[in-house]
Amino acid sequence: MLTNSRNARYLGASDRTPIQNPVELMTLTLDLGEFLQNIRFNHVPDEAIPLVIDAFTDTIGVIMAGAHEPIVSVLQKELASSTGRDGVRACLSDVRVAPAQAALIGGAAAHALDYDDQALTGHPSAVLVPAILAEAEVLGSSGRDMITAYMAGYEVWAELVGRGRNYHAKGWHPTSVFGVIATAAAIAVLHRLPAEQAASALAIAASHASGLSVNFGTMTKPYHAGMAARDGLISARLAARGATGSSVALEAPKGFLNAFSLDGNADLDSPSLAGKEWRILSHRLCIKRYPTCYFMHRSFDALVSLLKDNPVRPEDVADVEMRMSKGQATVLVYTHPVSGLEAKFSGQFAMAAAVILGRMGVNEVTTEVATRQDFQDFYGKVRITAIEAYDTRDPAHSPSDRVKVTLKDGRVLDTGEVVQIKGHAFDPLTHDELWAKFRECTERTHSLEDARSLFDSTRRLVEITTTHDLPTAVGVLTPVRLSAANA
Structure with a gap:
């Protein structure tokens, strides 16, 4: 058990943060600052370490897959990155940039294909891993330091996201809203900031929190992950240099939690469980098998499995009903996608891919496939029924999904209730x-x-002494130099 001091503080007398109606308490913001000051690698539960190693491995893989996506090229041109001995490796490549730029580019690449892991109503690793890799390279941090930082970020994210529900319905993208604070927490741990500075890092990050779900299906969505990492x-670097923020930034009536709450009634009063209950053990990570929004994975996987024994032709299908939570349905907004980016957020595309192709990989989730005539013809047959029930393990999901396919001859194919699929937090992928x-x-x-060398290096994260034990990926990014005329 991680020792986490809860000594009360008289906030009204504080030189840092005077408040009305002073009371004797430990605020959530300060309490999390104490957690970040105290956490060490030997506090991390043994069973959590493989989960974090999987997170680094999978995220580094999807960074490589997303490194050539248009948003990464756009960011490189804007940042005018160049090679040289200064800076850190962007996407573990031979292109060196400032650490904040490396976090931005890496986060965008990790999220560009929507192939990154999912938990806590968002994508923790796409934000945390690129930022940790960047700053760890500056600080000379070990693999154990990076694991500890990831744990700190994950637990702060879990502490905050559980105090409300259904952030997508208000229009927020939880990955960037919570990811920026979680990243500040992780970097504060790498810097080993004392509690008050760590709390300031969280407060500064809270003012950076943003990201609109209306931008799903565009290049701005992966940019959200990059900007949260950056x-x-x-925020943590500013706090390390002495910048301050409110000691009640998270839990004040007009603070972070209420600002992003669906009804302005977030849980502001419950004591922090960070370091007392390790939420990574109860929530874990869902590692994706398909490069799309995770909200449609259960339905796609279940329908593909059903059709293996009951093959049907697309033209014989009269109706497809997808049953899922309102939180899931809120995100799957593209009923007739006309691009690969829109297809990632389309239940209609997932059902068409299941029936027509039986697969939904990187080569299928493309504009060319989404606009095929047989796909366009199928989209109108698919409807989503949103239900009120929510899964306590991930409040954006329903406890189960279900797909019913009605054929023109009257037969009905039913997947039944689908609780989890391979790659889910509680049915993880094997090493192979x-x-x-x-x-x-x-x-x-x-x-x-x-x-294989890179993969094996990530699997030895506990043993590495610096990030340079992770091989440089030569040629993954192309150096960009902009002339003044084109800048």
Whole structure:
């Protein structure tokens, strides 16, 4: 059990943060600051370490897969990155940039294909891992330091996201809203900031929190992950240099939690469980098998399995009903997608892919496939029924999904209630399955030998002494130099 001081403080007398109606208490913001000051690698439960190693492995893989996506090129051109001995490796490549830029580019690449892991109503690793890799390279942090930082970020994210529900319905993207604070927490731990500075890092990051779900299906969605990684890193660095923030930034009536709450009635009073209950053990991570929004994975997987024994032709289908939570349905907004980016957020695309192709990989989730006439013809047959029930393990999901396919001859094919699928937090990928995904993600960037070397290095994260024990991926990013005329 991690010791986490809860000594009361008289906030009204504080030189830092005077408040009305002073009371004797430990605020949530300060309490999390204490947690960040105290956490050490030997506090991390043994059973959590493989989960964090999987997170780093999978995220580095999807970074390689997303490194050539348009948003990454756009960011590189805007940042005018260049090679040299200064800076850190962007996406573990031979292109060196400032740490904040590396976090931005890495986060965007990790989320560009929507192939990154999912938990806590968002994508923790796409934000945390790129920022941790960037700052760890600056500080010379060990693999154990990076694992500890990841745990700190995950637990702060879990502490905050559980105090409300259904953030998507208000229009927020939880990955960037909570990710920026979680990243500040992780970087504060790498810097070993004392409690008050760590709390300031969280408060500064809270003012960076943003991201609109209306931008799902565009290049701005992966940018959200990148900007959260960058801004969380910057927030911790500013706090390390002496910048201050409110000691009640998270829990004040007009603070972070209520600002992002659906009804302005977030849980502001419950004591923090960070370091007392390890939420990574109860929530874990869902590692994706398909490069789309995770909210449609259960339905797709279940329908593909059903159709293996009951094959149907697309033209014989009269109606497809997908049953899922309102939180899931809120995100799957594209009923007739016309691009690969829109297809990632379309239940209609998932059902069409299941019936027509029986697969939904990187080569299928494309504009060319989404606009095929047989797909366009099928979209109108699919409808989503949203239900009120929510899964306590992930409040954006329903406890189960269900798909019913009605054929023109009157027969009904029913998947039944689908609770979890392979890759889910409680049905994780095996070592070999994780390697198979990693190899798929690195086919364009690495030879088989180099991919295996990188994969094996990530699996030894506990043992590495610095990030330089992770091989440099030469040629993954192309150096960009902009002339003044084009800047």
